[in-house]
Amino acid sequence: MTSPAKFRKDKEIIAEYETQVKEIRAQLAEQLKCLDQQCELRVQLLQDLQDFFRKKAEIETDYSRNLEKLAERFLAKTRSTKDHQLRKEQNVLSPVSCWNLLLAQVKGESRDHATLSDLYLNNIIPRFAQVSDDSGRLFKKSKEVGLQLQEDLIKVLNELHAVMKTYHMYNTDSMNAESKLKEAEKQEEKQMGRSVRQEERLTPRSPDALASVRLDDKHVRRSSVKKIEKMKEKRQAKYTENKLKAIKARNEYLLVLEATNSCVFKYYIHDLSDLINCCDLGYHASVNRALRTYLSAEFNVEQSRHRGLEGIENAAENLEPNGDKQRLMETYNSVFCPPCASTSSPTWATRWGRCVPSPPCTGNCCSGANSSRTASLPSASRTKR
Amino acid sequence: MTSPAKFRKDKEIIAEYETQVKEIRAQLAEQLKCLDQQCELRVQLLQDLQDFFRKKAEIETDYSRNLEKLAERFLAKTRSTKDHQLRKEQNVLSPVSCWNLLLAQVKGESRDHATLSDLYLNNIIPRFAQVSDDSGRLFKKSKEVGLQLQEDLIKVLNELHAVMKTYHMYNTDSMNAESKLKEAEKQEEKQMGRSVRQEERLTPRSPDALASVRLDDKHVRRSSVKKIEKMKEKRQAKYTENKLKAIKARNEYLLVLEATNSCVFKYYIHDLSDLINCCDLGYHASVNRALRTYLSAEFNVEQSRHRGLEGIENAAENLEPNGDKQRLMETYNSVFCPPCASTSSPTWATRWGRCVPSPPCTGNCCSGANSSRTASLPSASRTKR
Known part of the structure; x- marks a missing residue:
């Protein structure tokens, strides 16, 4: 990139x-x-x-x-x-x-x-x-x-x-410093390449003229290389410093x-x-x-x-109707109880034999609709003959 | 009685x-x-x-x-x-x-x-x-x-x-007739008894006088006995009739x-x-x-x-609070979902490696309060050195 x-x-x-x-x-x-x-x-x-x-x-x-x-x-x-x-x-x-x-x-x-x-x-x-x-x-x-x-x-x-x-x-x-450093390195390389090519081009000339030209050129080249190197060093230092800062950051x-x-x-x-x-x-x-x-x-x-x-x-x-009927008859015992022999008249009771076993009219007398209640009307009269 | x-x-x-x-x-x-x-x-x-x-x-x-x-x-x-x-x-x-x-x-x-x-x-x-x-x-x-x-x-x-x-x-x-009959029988008995006593009393007298007295007495007694007998018979008949009626009744x-x-x-x-x-x-x-x-x-x-x-x-x-919390977070998914890498910027996703595995923000992203949701902030930047 x-x-x-x-x-x-x-x-x-x-x-x-x-x-x-x-x-x-x-x-x-x-x-x-x-x-x-x-x-x-x-x-x-x-x-x-x-x-x-x-x-x-x-x-x-x-x-x-x-x-x-x-x-x-x-x-x-x-x-x-x-x-x-x-x-x-x-x-x-x-x-x-x-x-x-x-x-x-x-x-x-x-x-x-x-x-x-x-x-x-x-x-x-x-x-x-x-x-x-x-x-x-x-x-x-x-x-x-x-x-x-x-x-x-x-x-x-x-x-x-x-x-x-x-x-x-x-x-x-850091990246800027790096690219600048690279630029300096490139310049240095370019400078180095130019010096070598100039030396090769000047070799066929007279030795005196050649010597004076070489001295002049050498002087110029040396100062240029030095400048580039110095710049490179400066940029290297800058890059190193920035790189360090970047790494820390x-x-x-x-x-x-x-x-x-x-x-x-x-x-x-x-x-x-x-x-x-x-x-x-x-x-x-x-x-x-x-x-x-x-x-x-x-x-x-x-x-x-x-x-x-x-x-x-x-x-x-x-x-239940049967239970109710029984209870009704028990409650209204005197109303539903079959007639009984008068207990105040023992003669009557004796006279009408069938009445004797019938108990006086109590609640028990009528209990049970189908209980055998003794009908208590006078039965056979035992007339004296 | x-x-x-x-x-x-x-x-x-x-x-x-x-x-x-x-x-x-x-x-x-x-x-x-x-x-x-x-x-x-x-x-x-x-x-x-x-x-x-x-x-x-x-x-x-x-x-x-x-x-x-x-x-x-x-x-x-x-x-x-x-x-x-x-x-x-x-x-x-x-x-x-x-x-x-x-x-x-x-x-x-x-x-x-x-x-x-x-x-x-x-x-x-x-x-x-x-x-x-x-x-x-x-x-x-x-x-x-x-x-x-x-x-x-x-x-x-x-x-x-x-x-x-x-x-x-x-x-x-019937009872009345019976008692009347009995009365008649008693009278008859009385009459019979009187006749016998009179005869015994008259035996010591002269035969002629005795004979005439006896004839007179005998005549009187006979008619009296006859009368009593007749009455008795009548009463007997009456009693029998009444008795029959009573029996029928x-x-x-x-x-x-x-x-x-x-x-x-x-x-x-x-x-x-x-x-x-x-x-x-x-x-x-x-x-x-x-x-x-x-x-x-x-x-x-x-x-x-x-x-x-x-x-x-x-x-x-x-x-249950946990279930509700989860449902709330699912419902308001966009509000509670951890920030995700922008899917429109693949470079970003690539650049921040940790973001890559995090899926785009869907409902599944935040399911489970303790589910390991990938925190999606940029992670290590791989800078070019």
Whole structure:
């Protein structure tokens, strides 16, 4: 490569590096902007979660109140039934049991949804608020740290730029000195060649004339050679000096380049990752805990609801006409019990023999629709003959 | 037992039977009243169930609408985000996934509760209305049948009363005739005894006087004995006739008593039970079906809700800062990717050897926070010496 081409390349390299540094600066700014945006979105998300649970708490409270009112409306009706006995009697019937369980279920659901609402307001929302505060603080702190890291990186990049420029300057100087030295060497070679050719051309002349010409020429040539040699030496010294400077600058450049590379590597591979870690510190775990609280509450509601429904299912399975008939007959024993012999008239009991084994009318008398109850009308009259 | 005592007993028996029949009549009326009351209570219960589900349907609709509004409020916010790209980018982050699932869950719950409301109105309430109509009709029909059965029973009881009275009348007549016959027999015995004593007293007198007295006495005694005998015969005949009547009446009475006993037995043991069965016909099964429909709907809601919650639980478990960091860096690849060698300048790439292996900046470039990304700043410059 020729020197001017080499020089052009060096200039291009510096320009390209400058472009790259400019791009990196822009990227660093973008990184902070991106983190800012993430922070904003996160705070917004946490705000949305709080608003969501606040509104849901309202909805659950409403729902709970309505269910409570619904259950109370019918429970109050049952309670207001003046005939306490009738209420007690009705409760033994299987459809009434189902109805009571339905009302109990609604009351239970009302209670559960009130609990949900309470939990949203007093546990989940404060958790998200806390996470939001923490996130904001962490982002702010992380951004400060990030800015510091970026400043440090920029400093290193600028240093590389400086040593790069110095190296290229010294390298250019060294190359210039080298080319000048080469020029001097060429001149010297040319001078040497001219002297030899002149000597050969002058040999056929008279010895005296030849001798005087030779002396003159020799004198001129010697001073010219001396001048060239002196210049060459000067240029050699200059070149050596510049070459040394360039080598020193190159070593400096290589060291700074290595340092910069590891800085860039550290920043992009570790620092950025750590920065994001700092922003995220505890965020996922806190959101997880808040969601676990929410889920646990919802699962509790589900279980309680399920138990209630199973109770109703069980009661629905026990909807059984025969059992109810028996219970009705037991409850209204006096109404459904077959007539019995009057116990106050032993004569009557004795007189109507079939009546004797029939026990006085108690609850046992009519138990079992198909139990053999003794019909107690007077049987054969044993008249005296 | 003396006749008057026996007569008193008979009267008591009839009076007691009358009391018993009166009690049975009252009991029969009570039975119908009891069935009426049961019908009323049943219709009331079914009305309450309908009112309950109607009101609950309203509550569920309200709840569903509120949940829908809640979900839509936040979903609309997401949709209105102008930056479609940003939305897509955010959705890959694990807390945003949780948030989206929460909203989906609320939307799902809204849908489920609307379904519940719909099912209450269009399935469960009509079922209960149908059961109520059927119950009313069945009770009416059963009451008619019950009244007929009771009338038949009363008829039989009245018949027993009649034959009982007849028997007691004939029995009394028979006993009266018997006592009169006995009286006649006693008189006859007395008359016989008096004749013998008079004859013994008159034996010591003169034969003529004795003979005339004897003839006179004999004549008187004979006519008296004859009269007594005639009366005895008459009474015997009367007694025999009455006794026969009483026996006939007793047989009639025994037959009717037997029939009445089995009628009473049949009514109390079978008919009443059948009557209640008629009233209950299909009632328990229908209520069971309606409740099963309700339960199945509720269990469906529970399952759907549970699946949603499990989804959120899963998402909460996947809340993971490292994954999010990686996704963020992949999404904002150009912002977080380490600087690369300009691909438009092959010389540069060649010149800075370390840059050569670094690929052009693609998504793969930055995958994995700890992946060995090639720092791409210029490395050792191979200067020409």
